[in-house]
Amino acid sequence: MAIICVTFPSCYMENTARNIKKDSQISATKKLQSIDFNHIWHPFTQADQWFDADPLIVEKAEAMYLIDCEGNRYLDGISSLWCNVHGHSHPEFLAAGHRQLDELMHSTLLGLTHRPIIECTERLVELLPGGLSRVFYSDSGTSAVEAGLRISLEWWQKQSSSLAKIKTQLASLQGAYHGDTLGAVGIGYLDFFHGALSSNVVQSNRVRPPHIFRFEQGLSEEQALARSIAELEDFFVSRHETLAGFFVEPIVQGAAGIWIHPPEYLAAIARFCRKYSVHLIVDEVATGFGKSGKLFACELADLEPDILIMGKGLSGGYLPISAAACTEELFEGFRGKPSEGKTFFYGQTFAGNPLAARFAEVNLRIFQESSLLGDVASKIDYFGKLIEDKIENLSHVDEVRRAGLMTGIELTAAPGQRQPFEIDREIGVKITRAARKKGVVIRPLGNVIILMPALAMSNEELETLVSVTAAAIDEVCS
Ligand code: PMP
DSSP states (O other): OOOOOOOOOHHHHHHHHHHHHHHHHHHHHHHHHHHHHHHOOOTTOOHHHHHTSOOOOEEEEEBTEEEETTSOEEEETTHHHHTOOSOBTOHHHHHHHHHHHHHOSOOOSSSOOOHHHHHHHHHHHHHSOTTEEEEEEESSHHHHHHHHHHHHHHHHHTSSSHHHHTOOEEEEETTOOOOSSHHHHHHSOOHHHHGGGTTTSOOOEEEOOHHIIIIIHOOOHHHHHHHHHHHHHHHHHHHGGGEEEEEEOSSEETTTTOEEOOHHHHHHHHHHHHHTTOEEEEEOTTTTTTTTSSSSGGGGGTOOOSEEEEOGGGGTTSSOOEEEEEEHHHHHTTOSOGGGTOOOOOOOTTTTOHHHHHHHHHHHHHHHHSSHHHHHHHHHHHHHHHHHHHTTTSTTEEEEEEETTEEEEEEOSSTTSOOOOOGGGOHHHHHHHHHHHTTEEOEEETTEEEEOOOTTOOHHHHHHHHHHHHHHHHHHHO
């Protein structure tokens, strides 16, 4: 039998092998994409826009990079929706997570307790701002916000005085965002998001923070601050008798587009809350765990809240766990015999899940024992300088708002004027896609591009994030 031996040049073989791999990878990716397109409904995502482009299908992550199912690497410029703190797949979390998986994956906090939540709480109460010593756990930012508003409202109802019982209302700031269940929507109502629900939501009393006067009415920062504090005082004087609690996102109103509150304004809210016996409730779901330069942003204004809500970064941003930390005085209001009706009838199946609690314990340990928080000030300065150099002067950038690492880049359709791009021009989405082609993941909020790097991002990676964002803005807007 004749043996026919055909030899291919080695480069041909290599190419063929690569092509075969690539083809099979591409068809595997297409299969995943088609299941996604046919069956998954993505949150806060317009489906028609989603179907318009190939999705980034994340399969792995390492440190600051997301890796898709074809092995491409992308710098995570939004810390996986503002929650990642130490980078992905951090070895200390992996090790602690594996140990915890072997021991206990889930057990309830309703009527039982467990070791990881106790060890996590021991650290948390050491780190909380003064006066907060009682922690109510939940599983998402929204459900912790709901816990906070219910604790405040119910606490007043459980007091014996008739004056306390008329405190049935909440207040919050215009443009705030506090989550997506109907209670949370009531304090964070935005017409654009929630208009269709207007008759189903109990809306809180809304007060205008300084940026509304500055951005919308053209007042200077000093005038805007004075005006907003005067309005705040009028509001408290006329409404305090019926007010149970006042919600505020400290320092940064995040999801509304990164609007910065001057510390003096927050201090005024705290002062009036104290004077008129209204609970001060700070929502640190977005601002907590170092992005502001402090562990909690309320420390920048020396606030001593009655309730502090946290989520996202509590577990280092890896697993769902959240909390409403309260004063002992609030907790005391819910004590009594079962017949007294003082029990707090609120809680979720996965509230304080052990695996998530173990991650939270590791996260807090790193904050306590490493120089992460101490190093952040110089990182914030470096990041600010990069933004000043590369972004602030771009012709289609109206203004950049930044507190710590939290950054919003407001775009304008008409350089030199304040004119948002029309929504159907999808400018934010186009900028996001342009950045992705250059290996960086960012995400717009309407006319604002958000940068929210993880606390542990290196200066070199911050430079890539800012340079690519600048290039993407320039490419799309001009
Ligand atoms: N409060 C604030 C200030 C937030 O930014 C968010 C989410 N971005 C929430 C509450 C809701 O958190 P979650 O998405 O975990 O429910």
